[in-house]
Amino acid sequence: MTDKFIIRFVAAVTIFVITVVIVLNRHLIPGPAVAPAFTPYLPMLNAVLNGTCTVLLLTSLYFIKQGNIKVHKRLNIITFCLSSLFLVSYILFHYLMRNDTLYGDANFDGVLSPAERAAAGGMRTLYLSILVPHIVLAAGVLPLILLSFYRGLQMQVEKHKKLVRWTFPIWLYVTASGVVVYLMIQPYYHF
Incomplete structure (x- = not known):
């Protein structure tokens, strides 16, 4: 395979994934009338997959610093597979929840007292200050991961x-x- 082919392939995969995520977030594809019973567990699965990938990335760094290429490579393959599984689970969750308004959002709904509303406002600001770079960098890192891999x-x-x-x-x-x-x-999820 030539570098030109790989770069085109990476660009195509990146554009496809970003398009799917945007389409789902803009509610352009209707999901099922009722989400399957396993749907509420997908966000937790995604967090576990992300946490596992974090540990694996750090462990992989340790092993490459030790000169152990074999373990480094194996850990990165596992991390890549788990990140791919995360992406499938993330897309599946957002597809399945298209017609269901019973899950949380960045508005931190459900806070009642004025003091709690004020605290939620600060929490929402902190949440968005983490979420926005997370989203932008998640989209930007995909081609880097594919090429690095x-x-x-x-x-x-x-x-x-x-x-x-x-x-x-x-x-x-x-x-x-x-x-x-x-x-x-x-x-703030309301499953």
Whole structure:
């Protein structure tokens, strides 16, 4: 495979994934009339997958610093697979919840007293200050992950290192902030 093909493939996958997420968030595709019973568990699954990926990324960094390429590569393959599973689960959740308004959002609904409303306003600001970069970086890191993964599997070490200088911290932020976002919004889910 040529670099030109790989770059086109990565661009196509990235555009497809971002398009699907935008379409789902804009409610352009109707979901089922009633979400399946397992649907409320998907956000927790996503948080567990993100948390696991965070630990695996840090562990992978440790092993490459020790010069253990074999373990580093295996951990990154597992992380890539779990991140892919996360993406499928995330898309599935947002598809299944299209017609269901009983899940939480960034408005932190359900807070009643004036003091609680004020606290929720501050919490909402903090939540959005974590969520917005999480979303932007999640979209931006996808092509970096795909290219880094490809370069690493092909043992194109110098190209892999150059990409990973950017990919690693962004991917780490996305996985860790995904857990934080879940923990912040979880009390406001109304399943």
